[in-house]
Amino acid sequence: MNFTRKFNVLITEEISYSKLIQSLPKLEEFNVCYISDWSKVDSDYKYFSIRDESTDKLLGAFCLFFSKRKGMLHLSNPPFFQNCGLWIGSQGKNLYYQNSHQKKVLKSIAEFLSTYNWVNISFPPECIDMQPFYWEDFVCKVRYTYRLKTTEFRELNNASKGLKSSIKALKSKGISIHQTFDSQANYLLESSSLQGRKKVESDYFKKLLEVLKALETFSVVKAEVNQSAGVSCGVRVGDTFVYLFGGAEKTEGLSLGTASLYELISNELEANLQLIDFEGSMIPGVERYFRSFGAELTPFYNVTKEPAVLGVKKALNL
Structure with missing residues (x-):
């Protein structure tokens, strides 16, 4: 299948991960989409570049996941990732440019994206200009993440009283901490992340x-007491630590998920x-x-487009 599209002097086309990173190594420190070659997980993960045909300069990059739903092609973020990792190169200091x-x-x-019938994609919080998607009749919605400066985490000045009390109590409960990814940690992550x-x-x-x-750059912590456990994992991406997955067994009066x-x-x-x-x-x-960690609510945008046949089915309640 040919994924190349040309609009004016800009060309959007599929590109291999290795070629993309070779052209722009700093992408590895920009977004989770670029910390590894996710096409090795499945060939339906695809990387795209945007370049100027006249100069062959790389202007942007993103990652999409191509799948089949109800027998139709569906474009989305890579599974379990918050957004498509859109990167756009800077263009000087002049705000107009x-x-x-x-x-x-x-x-x-x-x-x-308008050349496809079924799309559901989110963009990094730094990308706030959704006008081009409105103009192409996409439905644009706001979603949210939480971000916290590391200086705030050290003091937890803005955290809830409940969280502060929990963390204080955890230090006196004899919880053992492990940085190993064992079968119990794997089970807890799968049980929590794969529900439904x-x-x-x-x-x-x-x-x-x-x-x-x-x-x-990946790290995991398992907090354990009396054979019960909680586990959390994340990955460093440049100067940001991204929390990915977590899971915990219920313990009376104790949050092992918070501890981990x-x-x-x-x-x-x-x-x-x-x-x-x-x-x-x-x-x-x-x-x-x-x-509860005192993190800052941060919006990001999601754009969707559905096949006309789905609209008919919804209208008929099928």
């Missing part, structure tokens, strides 16, 4: 974990980190938990 450059690249992406997921997504998740475990996450982040503070990204959730209970 910056905005014009970004508008041109985003217009090219919107026109590229299809088998194919379960397979992707297991392959994803195998790739992550091989990365030097607190220790996980604490262990990373020496790595010259500036920011912690909780990869926020739209699930109320999860949102409330991330908010």
